Amino acid sequence: MSIIETKELTYTYPGATNSSIQKVSISINKGDFVILTGPSGCGKTTLCRCFNGLIPHFYNGTLDGEIVVAGLNVVDHKIHEFARHVGLVFQNPENQLFALSVEKDVAFGLENVAMPRDEMRDRVNWALKITGISDLAERAPDELSGGQQQRVAIASVLAMQPDIMILDEPTSFLDPLGAQTIFEVINEFNKKLGITIILVEHRLDLAAKYANRVIVMDNGKVVLSGSPREIFTSEEARLIGVGIPKATKLYQHLLQRGIRLQNIPVTPDQAAKSLREVLTHD
Amino acid sequence: MIEVKNLHFIYSTGLEALKGINLTIDDGEFLAVMGQNGAGKTTLVKHFNGLLKPTIGEVLVDGVSTREVSVAKLARNVGFVFQNPDHQLFSETVEDEIAFALKNFGFEENVIKKQVDWALNLLDILQYRKTSPFMLSGGERKRVALASILAWDPKVIILDEPTIGQDHQQKEKLQQFILQLNAQKKTVVVVTHDVEFVAECNPRVLVMNQGKILSEGLAEKILTNKDLIAQASIVPPQITQIFLELVDLGLPTDVIDVHEATKILLNRLRKSP
Numbered sequence: 001m002s003i004i005e006t007k008e009l010t011y012t013y014p015g016a017t018n019s020s021i022q023k024v025s026i027s028i029n030k031g032d033f034v035i036l037t038g039p040s041g042c043g044k045t046t047l048c049r050c051f052n053g054l055i056p057h058f059y060n061g062t063l064d065g066e067i068v069v070a071g072l073n074v075v076d077h078k079i080h081e082f083a084r085h086v087g088l089v090f091q092n093p094e095n096q097l098f099a100l101s102v103e104k105d106v107a108f109g110l111e112n113v114a115m116p117r118d119e120m121r122d123r124v125n126w127a128l129k130i131t132g133i134s135d136l137a138e139r140a141p142d143e144l145s146g147g148q149q150q151r152v153a154i155a156s157v158l159a160m161q162p163d164i165m166i167l168d169e170p171t172s173f174l175d176p177l178g179a180q181t182i183f184e185v186i187n188e189f190n191k192k193l194g195i196t197i198i199l200v201e202h203r204l205d206l207a208a209k210y211a212n213r214v215i216v217m218d219n220g221k222v223v224l225s226g227s228p229r230e231i232f233t234s235e236e237a238r239l240i241g242v243g244i245p246k247a248t249k250l251y252q253h254l255l256q257r258g259i260r261l262q263n264i265p266v267t268p269d270q271a272a273k274s275l276r277e278v279l280t281h282d
Numbered sequence: 283m284i285e286v287k288n289l290h291f292i293y294s295t296g297l298e299a300l301k302g303i304n305l306t307i308d309d310g311e312f313l314a315v316m317g318q319n320g321a322g323k324t325t326l327v328k329h330f331n332g333l334l335k336p337t338i339g340e341v342l343v344d345g346v347s348t349r350e351v352s353v354a355k356l357a358r359n360v361g362f363v364f365q366n367p368d369h370q371l372f373s374e375t376v377e378d379e380i381a382f383a384l385k386n387f388g389f390e391e392n393v394i395k396k397q398v399d400w401a402l403n404l405l406d407i408l409q410y411r412k413t414s415p416f417m418l419s420g421g422e423r424k425r426v427a428l429a430s431i432l433a434w435d436p437k438v439i440i441l442d443e444p445t446i447g448q449d450h451q452q453k454e455k456l457q458q459f460i461l462q463l464n465a466q467k468k469t470v471v472v473v474t475h476d477v478e479f480v481a482e483c484n485p486r487v488l489v490m491n492q493g494k495i496l497s498e499g500l501a502e503k504i505l506t507n508k509d510l511i512a513q514a515s516i517v518p519p520q521i522t523q524i525f526l527e528l529v530d531l532g533l534p535t536d537v538i539d540v541h542e543a544t545k546i547l548l549n550r551l552r553k554s555p
Contacts (some may be wrong), residue, residue, distance in 0.1 A: 039449045040421030091420050091447065092368065143295075171419075172446040173365070175318045175475045177515035202449050205478055205520055239319060243450030246478060246520035246540055253544040259551060268520045272527035278312035279531050279550060 004028040020046040022220040038217035052086040087157035091168040093149035097141035127159035146173030219267035247271040288339035296306035299325040301493040310467040317490035318515035331360040361431035365442040367423040401429040481538040498507035
């Protein structure tokens, strides 16, 4: 069942001459884990802003085509109506955090939907714990490092337990182990609670294994959509400059030299397994 | 070029971010500083252009203590590109942004124009010359910040997380570009979490942990030492992970690069009967 559906969606920012997204028609199913990728400035962030109504309600500009999110027509419903359904983690955490303490920042969305006090406290503590920042609860967000702020931004969206989570490069400031932990938390939400994930990401090495679908944008258009394996081995993706995981790249290098592994690997584990087969068989 | 002697730094909050760092960075060297969030990486490199002054110990740039020179003077030799470009950018147009420091350093108008054109071209942002930096995407703003530093041609270039927000193609260009700067004998210091980026550049790597230096050495030695880097929250590059899985088949454990990996595997497969 599709939870996000767009038809010929085109949007132009106020005062801009060119459309930032052009005739985008996509359908995302409930429970999908989607990686949205493509060159900088290709319209990924703009498209995400349509998913929770920031476009057109906050940014104005001109929106054409159709977009329905969680059963709501985005043009006819206000931003606050999407708050329960769609959580957006911004690219730059500083643009998202504003409260005097981490705890208050995480509680803000819950206060807005008038959640009872006890439940709210539990929910906040849970979100802080799962993102590994319980010890920062009393701290001021603007005193924290980029990586810590990113965790706060994620916690405040997780706390809402939305149907759809959109994360715009959510781990860019985190160290690799920290990034992996966050991806695993997101993955758990996706697999256990069926929350639909849309992850905007250039670094596909870490994220690829969790996704069931990759959408590639270029110049405001959706140009490719398919399973990670399909996309990572497609010639178009290479030409657009999609960051193919090294495990898949190794597969391709070997293939060019006449060695075909049984399966197309997306992760190091998968590559090691296929390599073990050829290395021990011959 | 940069000499760090018993450097301690304590923030006004009482947090001791650096606990006795000793380090020499040679002229023309390429160093990557890695480690966990909060390990002290950014605090360390902010000492290289005098943005921070040691609480104890000293930092010498080109033989002069950073305590004795102003940040403005140090900046002529040491360019610093911030992690978050929004901390750096403020001008109305990209062009003004890049010209700003050049004007401050007192370059002549024609030199400024030449340098601005050169930097815009180099970082592929010529088309944004008259655009406000704040209208650009995160990755593009990052390139504007880098262009504004490179324009005055400092000897040392410090980049705090340069690959954040860059798409794959821009990242490859940036990588070529950093290697090229280094080939031109510039000293390059990169703070980064991006293991794949480090694996492809193979610089000297400094691993920090809780305000101290945990280890240092060539990338291929450091990134393939799984236990060591785990202490610094670093995950080995994918190629290394694959080879570490296959260690029982007699494959080498110090491989970080996909081309080298392909070569080794082809050799093995061709040798077998």
